[in-house]
Amino acid sequence: MDRVRRGYHGRDWWGCAREGATLRLQYPDSAPLQAWTLLCVARSGEDAVPLADAMLSERPGDPWALFARAGALVDHPGRGEAESIPAARVAQTALPDHPDATWLLARALVVHAAQSEAAAFFAAQPGPTSAQLHALELAFTLNTPDVNTQRVFALAEQARAADPRCVDAEFLPGLWLLNRRRPAEAEVLVRRALELSPHSAAIRSTLWSAIRQADHRDAADKRAAIEADMRLLLLTRGDAPEALMAARQASQDMFKETYEALSDELVARFPAYQQADWARYERLAALWEARYERRQKGAPDPAADEHLRRELDAFIARPPSRPALLGDVYHERYRLVRDDDAAAPEALLAAVQAWAPHEQRNIHSLADAAVELAERTPYRTEAEAIARLALQRLDARVALVRAAFSDQAVVDSETAAFSTALHGALGAVLLAQGRRAEARAELDAAWSQGKRTSPELFVRMAALAEAEDRIADAEALLAEGLSRWRGEEICDKPLKRLYQRQHGDDRGYAAHRQKLEAAVRDRRRAALLSTAIAEPKPLPPFVLPRLGGGEVRSESLRGRIAVINVWAKWCGPCVAEMSALQDLADAFAGAPDVVVGTVNVDTKTDDLAAWLAERGLRLEVLLGTRYARDNGYDTLPLTLFVDHDGRIVFTHEGATERLVEEFTWRIEALRQRASAPASKLVRPAG
Template identity: 50%
Template sequence: MILARAQAPAAAEDPAETAAVKQVRRGYLGRDWSGCAQDGAALRAKYPDSARLQAWTILCDARAGGDALAQAEAMLAERPDDPWALFARAGALLDHPSRGKQEAIPAARAAMAALDEHPDAVWQLGRALIVHAPRVETLQFFGERGGATPDLLALELAFLIQSSEATEAQVLELAAKTRAADPTNVDADYAAAVWLMNRRRADQAGPLLVRALEHSPHATALHTQLWEALLQASDPAATGDGKATAVEAPLVRERDDDADPSPSWEALLQASRRGPEARRATLDAAVASLLRARPDSPGALKAAADVYETLAPELHAKYEAELLERFPDSRTAERLRNEQIYRLTRARHERQTKNTPDPAADALLAERIDTLLRERPPTLPPLRAELYMERYFLLKDDPKAAPELLLSTVQAWVEVEQRNFHILADAALALAERTPYKREAEAVLRRTMTQAEAMLREDRAQGFPQEIVDENANWFEGQLSSALGSVLLAQGRRDEAREPFARVQALTKKSPDAMVRLAAFAEAEGRIADAELLLVEGLALWRGEKSCEEALRGLYRRQHGSERGYARHRARLEDGARAQRRAQVLATALAEPKPLPPFSLPRLGDEELRSEALRGRVAVLNLWTTWCTPCVSEMPALQQLADAYAKDPDVAILTINAEPRTDELAAWLAEHEFDLEVLLGARWATDNGYNTLPTTLFLDREGQVVFSHEGASERLVEEFTWRIEALRDKNSPTRRPQVERPASG
C-alpha cells in the first residue's frame, strides 16, 4: 500500500542517511541550490536506496537549472509505487518553464495525498500555489495551514512580501515569528531583506543578509543581495537621509565548515565607506569567497560577472566568457546570451536616438539573433519571445526585408509571447500593411487578443491592484482593437472594422498609435476633419509628436497635393485645440489637495533641503532615474522649464532622483549637460508609494500637492507652465517668464 510505504521506512532509517537527507534539504531551503544538487549527487552514491534523498536532490537540481524533470520521470519509472517519486516529479514540474503552470499544482496535490500529508509535501503544495495559483487560493491555503511548521511560516513570509499591500510591521513581525520557530531558517532573514531592499533600505537589509549567510554561507542568492546592499548603503545619499541607520549586526564568527569567517555588517559597511578602493577590495574578497566555495556553479559566475559590470568591465567580460565556455547548456547561460543580445539592441537604440545608423552593426545583430534561434534556442519561452521581438524590430526598420521572413518571425513569436502583446499587435499590423499575408496577420492578432485577455484574467486572479489591472486592460484594448480595425481595413473589410474602432473611441485614454489608426479609419470614411482632430490630440500625447506628425502631414499632402501651407494649417489646428487641452490639464487638479510627505533630502553634492523650505512658493518636484527612458527623454524640456523660472522667486523647479546608488550620477548629469537641481530620495520615493516614473508633483504655497502627473509629457513646458501659473497666489507679485513655444512646423 502506498501510504504504508510512506510511513514504514521512518522507524528503520539509518541515522547517517537521515543526516544526509537533512543536509540536502537544508541546502535547498537555504537557497544554495547548486550546492545541494552537488551534495545530493555525492551522498546518493552512499545511500542509493534513499528515495527521499533522491527526491530532494532532484528538487535542488530543478532550482539549479538542471534537467530535473527527466530525472524525476526516471525515478518514477524505477520506483512506480514510491510516493517520494511523486514528490520529486511535482518539484521538477513546479519549476518547469512550460509545463509548470498546468501540471505543478495537481502533481503536488497527488504527492501530498500519497505521502499522507507529510510536512515536506504540504510545504511543496504551498510553494506550488504561490508560484502558479490565483492569490485568493494561496491565501486560503495559508489560512488553513499557515504556521504549522517553521518552513510553512517562511513560505508564508515569501508569499507576503509579494503583496504590494504588505506593511513593514507585517513583514518584520512574520519574520520574527519564523525566526523564533527556527533560529536557523534562512528565509526568515532573506525574505525580509528582499522586502527592505525593494524599498531602498539597504542599511536595514544588510544585517539580515549577513545573518542569513551564517546559516547558508555559499548561497549565491544571498551573496548577490548582500553585495547590492553593500553598494547601496555605502552611498550614504541613497538611503534618503544621508545617514546609515543604526542596527544590531551579527558579530564575526568562525565556522567549523569550509566557509570564510563572516565579518559583521558594520565592519563591511565601514570598510566600503573608506573610498572606492576599499569598496572594491571588500567586493573582491566577497566574490573570491563565493567562487572558492562554488567553483562549478553557473549562478556564482553570473553573480560575479554582474557585480563587476560597471566596477571592472574586464572582470565582467572574463566571468561571462568563462560561464559560456564551461556551462553552455545551463539556463544561466541561456539568460546570459539573451542579455548580450539586449546590450547590442540597446546600443542600436542609442544609435537611432543620435541619428547615427550603422547598417553593418544591424546586420551583425540580426545574424547573431538568427544563429542563436537556430543553434541554441532558449528553452524558456519568455527568452525566445525576446529574441523574436528584437528580430521583428530589425525587420520593421528594413524596407527590403523579405515578406516571408517577417511572416515566419511573427508567427513564431506569437507562440511564445506572454506579455508584450501591444508590440505583437504592431507586428501583425506591419504584416498586414507590408506583405500579402493579410489573413495570416489577422490570425496572429486574434490569437494575441485571446492571450492578452487570459493574462489580464490571471492578473486579476493574482490579486494585483484593481486600478493597475484596469489601466493595463485599457491600454491593451486600445492597442489591440485599433490594430485589429486597421488589419480589417487593410483587407477592405471596412464595415467589420467599425466595431473594434468604436471600442477604441470609447476609451478614456488612447495611445498615439491608436489615434493614428482611428484617424486612418476616419479618413477612409471621408471624415477628414475628425481625422485631423484625432491627430492633433495625439500630437500632445507622450511620443505622439513623431507618429501623429507624420500621419497629419501625410493626410494634408493627400488632401492638397503637396505640403505647401502645411505648417500654418497645423498651427491653426493646434491653436484651436489648445484651449480645450488647457482646460483638460487643469481639470486634473485633485479635488482635495494632499500634504506633501515631509522630507529632508541631500542635494547632489551639497547640503540637505527640507520640504518646509518650499513653503511660500509654487514648487514642482519631478521624480526620475537615469535608467527610466521616458524620464531621460523629457529632461531637456524640464531643463528648459527650469531655465525659464530660474530667476522667479515664486517658483521652485526641483528633481528627486530615485536610484538606490548615486555614485555616478554627477558624471551622468555632466555628460548630458543638465544642471537641474537634484535631490537624492530613493527611500523617500518608495516609502511614499511613488513607484511610477516619471512622476511630477505640483505644490501650492502651503505645501499641498494639487496636481500629480504620472508619465512623461510631450508638451511638458506648455502643460507644466499652465499648472504652475494656476497655482500662483493671485494677490502676490508675479513675474511671468517668457517660455518659448515649441515649433509646430
C-alpha cells in the same frame, strides 16, 4: 537528507545538489534524499523535470517521487505556471500532514497563484508551523502592497523561534531593508545569514548590493570589498552557475573584463542552465539597444545590423528554457526586417508568423506588427489572423496582471490599455481590407476605453475619418496626437501626407500644422486641468538625502508650488524627458514661488552624479527609492504637482511630448488657486 534540505533552505542550491549526488552513492535507496536533491538541481538553474520523471518511472506512485516532480515543476520556466500547483496538491495528498509537502504546495502557490489564493492558504494553516513555512510566508508578505516593518519582523521572529538556524529569518528582512534603502541595517542581517550559509551565491549577491548602497563607504572601498568577497565566493563555488552569474552581475559596471570572462564561462560550461540563457540574452539585448541608439542618432550601421541578425538566429537555433526570452528575440528579429525598406513582403510575413507563437506578454506589439503587415504587404488576411490572435491572448494577459496586482484599479487600467491597443490594431487591419463598418466598430471600441495616450490610436482614428471623407476631423485627430508621448515621431508624417493628398505638395504645411495645433490647444489644456484631484491629499512627508550632500525636508516646500518628478535611469521615457524637465526648471529658476525637483529611485546611485553631468542636467535630485516604494509610486515617470499648502493637486503618469507647455499649465493653475479668494474656488469635476 537533512543536510541537503538545509542546504536548499540556505539558498546554496548548487552546493546541496552536489552534496545530494554524493550522499546518494551511500544511500541509493533513500527516496527523500533523491527528491530533495532534485529540488536543489531545479533551483540551481537546470531543468530537473526529466530527472523527476525518471524517478517517478522507477518508483511509480512513490510519494517522494511525486514530491520531486512537483518541486521540479515549480521552477520550470515554461511549465511551472500551468502544472506545478496541481502536481503539488497530488504530492500533498500522497504525503498527508508532512511539513515538506505542505511547504511545497505553499511555494507553488506563492510563485504561481494569485496573491489572494496564497494569502488564503497561509491564513488557513492551523497552529504552529515549520520555520520554512514561516519563512515562505515572510517571502510572500514582502511582495504584498501593505507590508509594514512590524509584520516583517514578527514573521522573521516566528521562523527564528522555530529554528534558530533558519537562514531566511535573517536574509529576507535584510533584503526588505535593502529595498527600502536602509543598507547599513540590511548588511547586518545579510551577514548573519551568511554565517549560517556561507556559500550561498544569492546571499552574497545581496551583500554586494548593500555594500554598493552604503553611504559611509567611498567608491574605492566599495569596489575593494566587493572584489574580495567575490573572489571568496568563486573560490568556494566557482563551479556553480549561480555563483558565476552573481559575480557576473556584480562585475558589469565595476570589472568589465571579469564580466565578459564570466559570461563566456557561463555559456561554455553550462549551456543548458537558465543562467547561461540569461547571459546569452543580455548580450543580445546589448546589441539591439546599441542598434536602437544608432537609429535615434540617425547613424545606421548595416554591418552591425547583420551581426545582430546572425546572433539572433544563433539564439533561436538553441532555444532558451524561458519562453519569454525567445519571444523577445523573435520580436527583435521582426524589427530588423520591418526597418529594412528593401525587405520583401514575404520576409515581413515570415518574420511576424515566426514570432507570433512565442509572444505572450507584449501582445500589443504583436498587434502593431499585424497593422504593419496589412499596410505594407498584400497579406491582409494573414494580418487579420495575427491581430485576432493577439486579442485572444488578452484574457491570459489580464489573468497574469490580476495575479500580480491586488489593486483592482491597477488591473483595470492595464486591461484598458491593452484592450485599446488591440482593438485599435484590429480596426486598422480591417480598414486596410476595406471593411469600413467593421473597422469603425473596432476603433470605436478602442476609443471608448478612454486610454487615449497612444499616438497610434490617433493615427488609426484619423485614417478612418479620412476614409469617410471627414478631412477636418482627421487633421484634428493627428494634431492632437502630436502632443502625446512619441507623437512627433508617430503623427507628423501621416499629417503631412494627408496635407499632400489634399494640396498636391507640402508647401504651406508648416503653417497649416501650427494653425491645427493652436485649434486643439485650448481643448488639450481644458482636458488636462480637468484632471485636478477633487479632494487633494497632503504630499507624504519626507526627509531625503540630496545627491551631492545634505538633505531636503518636505516642510521646506510649504508656501511654494512644487513639481516633483519621480524617475530612474533604467526607465527609457524618464531619461527621454529629462532635458525637457531641465528646460522647465530653467524657465522657473527665477520664480520664488515654484520649485522643480526630482526623486530618483535607482538602487545603485554611486555613478548618478557623473551620469547627470554627462547629459548637462543640473536638476536637484533627491534619493528616494524607499520613499517611492512605501507610497506606491510604481509607475515611472511620475510627476506630482503640489500646491502652496503641501497638497497633491495633479499627478501625471508617463512621459509627455509637450512637457514644458503642459507642466506650465498646471503650475499656472495652481498659482491661480493660491491667489483666488476662498469663496471663488470651484471644485473641479471629479
